[in-house]
Amino acid sequence: MTINSLTADTRKQVDAFLQQKLEPLTLNKRLSQAMQHGVLLGGKRIRPYLVMTVADICGANQNDALRAAAAIELIHAYSLIHDDLPAMDNDDLRRGQPTCHIAYDEATAILAGDALQTLAFEILTESSMQDIPADRQLQLVHVLAKASGARGMCAGQAIDLQATAKNLTESALEQMHLSKTGALITAAASMGVLCGSSDTQKWQEKFEQFARYLGLAFQVQDDILDVVGNTEALGKPQGSDAASEKSTYVRLLGIEGAQRRLQNLHNKALQSLGDIPYNTDKLEQFSDLLLKRDH
């Protein structure tokens, strides 16, 4: 079992749902195609898988959870398109394919990212959810927005850009990742709980704690793979962090130090699960496979 085979079913469901939302956007064909390029070219669908698995544990209606899962993937997809732009990380390759501004052009890539962000909020509000009261549906939108913006993902990316070629302390590096990728991964867990039944809501903080450690561990593994992985499996050039003088855990702690940190974070994630009085085996399996991935 690999992380890709574990998430395969979720990936199919989410991709089918997203395709059905993206295809009718025909007002401008080029913009539409660029949006689809950015969303449907692959990816592990980690955030949707986390939403849907937590939602399942919490007894959610799976149609409601699918909508939340699709929305968070749209936010992730838009952020990748914008991060790849020449003014940001200037990447030509993503998941083994040309990035959006290479396949189309910069202006179209900026707009495609913008419109994918909007679509996330459109999907979350286009009609009532089946088993979720309207005030909880509002919370779903709010959690996603808060995690994505200037208190979360966008701030993390800004910190990352400003940190290039600087030596961050481990605590500053952690703070950066907690916002850059951690906020959205934590939001995935929160959204899963919010989709669930009323009596599961009180475990939200524990699920979030699990996701926070998992998100950090994921990032440490990402930094390790950039050094020890290979370009073909990664779908992007191995060694690109070092080449662009990014602050990374490997740069700060060395390979072995980074591997110890990864193990430590993984243990903390599993401990958070231990506090939850439901069967969380699927989340344990998910974190095992995610943190042992080779790309």
Added chain:
Amino acid sequence: MTINSLTADTRKQVDAFLQQKLEPLTLNKRLSQAMQHGVLLGGKRIRPYLVMTVADICGANQNDALRAAAAIELIHAYSLIHDDLPAMDNDDLRRGQPTCHIAYDEATAILAGDALQTLAFEILTESSMQDIPADRQLQLVHVLAKASGARGMCAGQAIDLQATAKNLTESALEQMHLSKTGALITAAASMGVLCGSSDTQKWQEKFEQFARYLGLAFQVQDDILDVVGNTEALGKPQGSDAASEKSTYVRLLGIEGAQRRLQNLHNKALQSLGDIPYNTDKLEQFSDLLLKRDH
């Protein structure tokens, strides 16, 4: 009375509200400052004024309406920051001030735009509204999202970029403006109604029709001002549309033709108001002043 004096009170209220939302975003100072630069440097606040005036006519709670007004202004502000980028319209000057990517840098401007879009949806959902049921609050988010994305504003900007140096027909030009600026101006009217009392909801379509004509007329006047206005009053170089070979009403119809079209759209906007059984004098005054503005 000018449009700027008419909207002065709304401007103060909305700016104070936005300032209070923007100042606590301290996770990354540079990003925060760029966001504030993009939002608080001025502007007529036409969309907030329209939300609040329609909301007032429909008996809305003014605190609820202020939140909706601030959210739509954030979407407008983000779109300006992104439209000004080198890959898009490449403008150095906006409202007489350096554009966001000139005052900061391109990467920060992209992120500031992204985070302002997110903040719009965060503000609309951060707590219950005072007099609006949760399902109607969800509709507010939905209307704003739908108008902003690939069915609205973003599609319009994509069409505009692709239309440069081409001769559009009048109907294609109208279609472009209906999405590029019309969708958001129409959403302002819809959001005003959604903030109002239950029995005013049935007039939503009429208010939207007014806003649709007003939005188109506003665009025609914009095209006229680019030819007959002066750089100082406009806060941007006069003649910039012609210089960048933009499709405009003046290019298509000549100055006199564009002025006739403006009058015709203005009349249609006023006729739409005539069907609404409330006192709409303020909207009439608003459209009069808006369409006679010199910048």
